[in-house]
Amino acid sequence: MAGRRSAPRSSGALGTSRLSAAQWVACVVTALAIIASLGSYGWYQGLIGNITTAQVDTDEWDRPTSVEGVMNILIIGSDVRSGENAEYGEVEGERPDTMLIASINVDNGAATLVNLPRDLMVDLPGCEAAEGYEGMQPQQGMINSAMTFGGVGCQWNAVEQVTGVHLDHFLMMDFVGFKDMVDAIGGVEMCIPEPIDDPKAHLVLDAGLQNLDGEDSLGFVRSRYSQG
Template sequence: MPKRSSSRRSAGSRALQRKLSLGGWVAIGATALVIASSLTAYGAYYDIYGNISQETVDTDAWDRPTKVEGAINIMIIGSDVRSGANAEYGGEIEGERPDTLLIAHISPNHDGAILVNLPRDSIVDMPACEPNGDRPGMEAHRGMLNSAMNYGGIQCQWKVVEQLTGIHIDHFVSVDFTGFKEMVDAIGGVEMCIPHPIDDPKAHLKLDAGRQTLNGEQALGYMRSRYGQGDGSDLSRIDRQQVFLGAMLRKVMSGEIMSSPSSIYAFLSSVTDSITVDDQFTVDKMTDIAIQMREVDMSNIRFVTVPNGAHPDDANRVAWTQPDADRLFQAIANDTEITDEKSDDEEKDEEKEDVPTVDPAEVSVEVINGTTTSGLAGTVGEELQARGFVVAGTGNPQGSVPGRTTVFYGPGMEAHAHTVAAQVKKAVVEESPYLGSTVQLVISMDWDGLKGQSSGDSSNVLDSLNAKTAEAPEDDAC
């Protein structure tokens, strides 16, 4: 359920395409690079490239996955380095760790792009890395994914990501805190609906509820905030980033920005000033990508988080769900279509779950809208009420949502949950120890309607994923 991290994570681990997210604020940095590369192809902004820092990466130092011709994979890092201008965000700290880590997969073969988020709190089997400059290196061990960069720099993080995923990484792009703040200011801020007041001293953030335009400093706090919003988990923060970046992406790609050369230049300058790339990611390579991107529909961008659940040894850490995670990685590595495969046993289990055993009049249900379709919870609630259920309330999630529509239930209420699930075309059932006698129907992006009615505009949402997935649901505060 979206108000409890442990339930939400296990629910989110059931299907390959379970959780949709922009994944991190540096997705905008990737978008900016796409725009920048298009412009450099015409020589208009060649001088901006000179502002980008470069780092040498010896990719011959380890056995690498095979590269698939045509597709491009870029590792994108939102860096939490806290030296220099970045030290004000949490104090000066030695070392550097990815605050956000993604793989951007650009595929002209499929006329689109996919951004895969690798949660920084993931506990994984890390390969050994040799010492690198002033970095001590590390022995093979089990640890947090984002620690590799602190032990062995970009080169170690690159090796870890490749060996864990089997995906050949072509280049990396890293953006720091200051760069993100300047990006937001360069486009005149981003309008957001803040559903509830936020007071998070750790993120330097204090906001009133309501619709407002966030400047760069506020936007950075909003993107980094964990403990002042939701359940304090990194996965919950990823969902909030999704909403913000959707708004920012739409503004960047709007006529307001793209029709103004000075606005484009200011935006790109703010990006390049705070970007580091590998030394092989040259202007010529960016130009090659620009040429390939002409074949890509920029509205066909899909945002996926690696299937995951709470780590069995620490509920505050993330474990990747198998075989779903490997299925996702293989699809990216081989540049094939991502599918949401379910085994015969899973299909049979779902059929067994859809058997009502309780009179609807005895079932109290709360309906939560985890989609971008405004008013969907109210509509579904009215229909369930018409079918004899007691609707305890409707609303929007206060944190992340599972990738599949789920009915959560408390102790002793399993039959009540199955009764609700039997009314839904696609739904799974999951226990949550935090719920009482009211079950909770969380509508996710796979929503296909209730049985016995047309699903209408909300049908098969996953078939039309694009940047609209980042639109925020309506909220009473706005």
């Protein structure tokens, strides 16, 4: 008799599991949202964990006047080859491969980007020696050479003196950081006018519209020997 009484309970259990199509969709969407939020949180923590901060003592030099309502950020693409970047060749020291000034209007969020050619010949200010850097006397040289002699602070000073722009912050990214950021946004769509085969940049691309992942994007921005 006990066995016979168990049947209605099983039937009742089955009855409670008969969800409508809308309920099933709601359950699936909720589960996906939870998974996505956990994945996003993990991605965010991984990204934040890869960011280090540094303090630049800007009181050591005479600075241009700041403009109220404008924030200027020096963006540096570093060619450092230490750590994970060692696979991209051997180069002593560290220089900005690229330098941009991002000028942001804090009221409306509008931003203007100004590129500073790395081989621009300028009058460089002197920099004191610091840990890991020998310092330099005032001299004429490429604008990106300041960081080799005095680190980020020396480069910051050089950019301010050459441009007359008051910098508020800096952001520096190495090869691996660039690659990871491109992958984080799902790649970059590019239209390649002609096929590229650049052994020095480890890059082979067909012509045409295509989505470049982080590795190919890094190779593309570093490629110059095969593209004239």
